[in-house]
Amino acid sequence: MSPWLLGPVQAALALLLAPGLVGAIRWMKARLQNRSGAPPWQPYLELRKLFAKEVVVSNNASWLFRAAPFIVFGSTVAVTLLVPLLAVPLPFEGAGDLLVVVYLLLLGTFFLALAGLDPGSPFGGMGASREMTVAALAEPTMALAIFALAWSAGSTNLGHIAARMLATPTEGLAPGHVLAFAAIFVVTLAETGRLPVDNPATHLELTMIHEAMVLEYSGRYLALIEWAAALKLLVFFTLLGNLFAPWGIAAALTPGALLWAVLTLALKLLALGGVVALVETHIAKLRLFRVPELLSASFILALLAVTASFLLR
């Protein structure tokens, strides 16, 4: 298979798996809470329903409100082209590295926050303000964790980091890596709006962050935004899984290797999803002003990751 075809295949696979991942987490949470819960493929049905529904737009909203879902969706799909989902080396290796990924996700957050402010509703304003606060506070942790990884691998290029980890498996258990994993896990919870930072379950609890921003969206716009949120979760899980434990990634583009890569990816996603489901069932949501404490703790983890990396050089 040509390496250039790998990019669109990766994106398509990610688009296909993302709603299933969200559904699987919901199903696991339900089982842990002694409910039967909806089947794991429920989000696919929801997306199909939303694409067919009518769109209602606020009379205060401008062109930005209608353009934002496409920008958010587009930037998240662009990220899936850059992360090591299936194979290393990546097709667009020269286009972007881990920093580009972080900033593309910030682009999506930026426009989503603006779209929250556009209809003039106080809920949207509140969601936008809190989302930008959490995003800003999570940035230092992400930067330091990236540098802990890049320092030991020698580059911020994703394919390079994954390849380096594949070559020296014992480095995977180095304290620097474990700490960086923990730090990025906390950032994942914060950025994708999971407990204890935000509650993705109910739509009417108005102390939420992500749901408050997208309150005004309906129909296909809402479908795009929900899909983009699921994709973001998948991207973060892919980074956690395939950067820290890349075993199973295809080194050559043969059908057998790719199939194996898909299987191991699905397994890693389910495992991480299970951990998130456990965490969400176990912990209550934090007040907004306790979230900086959590993010400070993750910053310290990332700081220790960096120091551990260069203590052992």
Place this chain on the structure above:
Amino acid sequence: MRALFLLLIAGYASGAAAALALGSGALSRWASALGAIVGASAGLALAAGVCIRGAAFSLDAPGFFGPVGGMAFTLDPLGAVFLALTSLVAAPSALYGAGYARLWEGRPALRQVGFMLNVFLLTMSLVPLAGGTLTFLLVWEGMSLSSYFLVMTESDEPEVVSAGQWYLAMTQIGLACLLGSFLLLQSGGPGGFSALRAAALTLPPGTRDAVFALALIGFGSKAGLIPLHVWLPRAHPAAPSHVSALMSGAMIKMGIYGLLRVSLDLLGGGPAWWGGLVLALGAVSALLGVLYALMEHDLKSLLAYHSVENIGLITMGVGAGLLFGSLQMPAAATLALVAALYHTINHAVFKGLLFLGAGAVLHATGMRDMNRLGGLIRGMPWTAALFLVGSAAISGLPPLNGFVSEWLLFQSLLPGIGAPSPLVAVLMVLSLGMLALTAGLCAACFVKAFGITFLAIPRSPEAAAAHEASWSMRAGMVVLAVACLALSIGAFEIVPRLSSFVAPLVGVAGPAPAFSVVLALQTPGGFARMSPSLVAAGLALVVLTAWLAVKAFASRRPVRVGETWGCGRVVQTPRMEYTATAFAEPLRRIFAAVYRPSEDVSVDFHPDSRYFVQSISYHSAIVPWFERYLYAPVISRIRSWSERVLALQSGSAHAYLTYLVLALVLLLGWLVVTGQP
């Protein structure tokens, strides 16, 4: 090239003369703008010529100011970068100013602004061209004074007068430090910059340190480094908008130019503590700048504090470059300096765009307070879209130019973790964290700035009645917005060129190693690769595909317009929207230790019963603590001393005559004591 230089001077001079001669009408506006545009284009061409050819341009004019040494002009590639960015911001701002100046139609202020603007642009363009200390100081002071007059254009408002006072005081303090620095530098022997460069090698280390420290204070106050930045948030909002764009975009960069010239070029780098100090100051400026910007609800003050933040980022690059240079890591030093220079250019462009946009808003509504604006995207669609481009650029979002230079800055700090000294490693780690936090907070601030100003419902009748800016104002902004995108996509060409300019300063011969072409930026050591053009193309492609797919497969029902969901309320008023203060409130509470806000709540009870409240008033203020603990005591002490000295001004003629005689006697006595050869 000499012709271009003369055209530069001629263009600005004719613009200035036209402003004075042609009265206070449209003709004067356009003539002075045209002169400025001609001068700026000549400057850009001159800079481009030097950059492309790689050879410096020199001109000596010993006739001017002959007795004191004459003037000398030299333009080497480093100076060419700064001349280019000045001209790049000057031309659109002048075009914009032609329309904006209609504000003063028929008043003498129009002539004054036209004249002073051209003088300001001329002196500012000559700063990178200065080849000797006298020339440099002359044009530097000319630049400061002309900008002071520009700031004082609306001098009937008291806050403008106060802003002008602060500005003048800070520039003169800076000039004093620069004088000291250059005097010390010349102690090795007089002459132009080339002679000084050679002589600096013979200076003792104590003198070199003193030169560096004074230059840092002098140039740092012009650039706006903390704690010498206090004039920025006062002067920039007070000046007319296109002048603010020029001051923020080009003038404060001259501080960076001066710092680079003195520390890197003339002194040839120094001990590690120079770089470390500059890096630390930069990091602190960046973080504090963005923190104070978050709390501003005046659009232009917000932008001014963001200038402090970005100068902090640029200074971090410069500091890292100096530090790596002193630690014998030339490749890393080159990368850091390239990142700093590139961010200088980018910031000039997008900050100019943002200030021009803010000026358009001020022109249309008469207000700068975000809490009274809103909904402008309907009345001013062009301005809104262009301001959005500027906001995305300054927040460092791909695929615009701010992202590329922030990426470069991140990558330049990474090698520092491997430096031999652990202090450097710790400094790098802390700087990285502060850089990331600054970037995130900047994005949050611009969501606030754009969202509250342009989106949702107008919060006041003036905002509801806003009209679009005139075509010349729009044209100026469009040029800068296009430049933002072009600088990002053209990065693969610009960055290697910048590295070839910087390399000789750091001691690496010729073009820097490992920079490759063709759509990718490759950092030394093969550390990282990124292609802004591919990212831009990819984003555009994906968004387009998504849009087409949704159009094809989703429901064909038309979009229905309805009321914003209000949880059961009857009608929506502007009071129900989020305000700028509300948006920034979570961050204000989180960083309360830095802000130390003062809060004042007074409750008005009903006269008959304490259980009924008639009104509650809440007042909160943030006074930046350097003003409270650093400047206020100094100012009060100076004031008390001045009052004591005031006693000398007794008004009596006898007293003054006595002073004269006393001075004469003392002078004669001193001559006698020291002896006459």
Place this chain on the structure above:
Amino acid sequence: MSPELVSQLSVGGSTLVLLAGLAMLWRRGVRAHIGAFTAQSVALAATTAMVGWFTGDWQLWAVAALLLLIKGVGIPILLERMARRFGTERELEPYVNTATSLLVGGLLVLLAYLVTARLVSVSQLPTRTGMPLAMGLVFVSLFVIISRKKALTQVLGFLMLENAVALLAVLGTHGIPIIVEIGVFLDVALGFIVMQVFVYQIHETFESIDVEQLNRLRE
């Protein structure tokens, strides 16, 4: 056991010990603090055992066992008893708030790294890589003592300081003679008993274990 593996494990063990110390800055409840201290003592015992296995020194094994018994089991039981009497108070208003304390903790770790840099470069032992983290824990426990208000938390801070010094000794010099070690343990036990008496007295006098109340003794 190769020296590289020992280096990795030293850093890993010290990181766990340090993280337990930082958890004292993060969590507010007494139960959480006692849990952090127990985890820290267990991690310390494990690290000591690992170094003992590497050097083949039986004394280190004995020290590890003592650590586990006394600091991992014994003292936490006593602390639980104290907590049951006056553990309903949580650190709601420390002198420095939680997020800032964590940041200061991080800065202290960086400072410790600077301070021990020369020591690390001079030492030849493979366990030297964990020393900066142990030093960091010394600073962090001192910070816990000065920034928290409840007497129980300060007692725990002192015990953590003990742990930190012990870790520093193990990593820096592969342990100290067992006689000295036992002497240190006795000192710690005595100190702990004295502190227990003090905490009881404070509680009796002021009905709370808020150390700020001691200001009132001046009147």
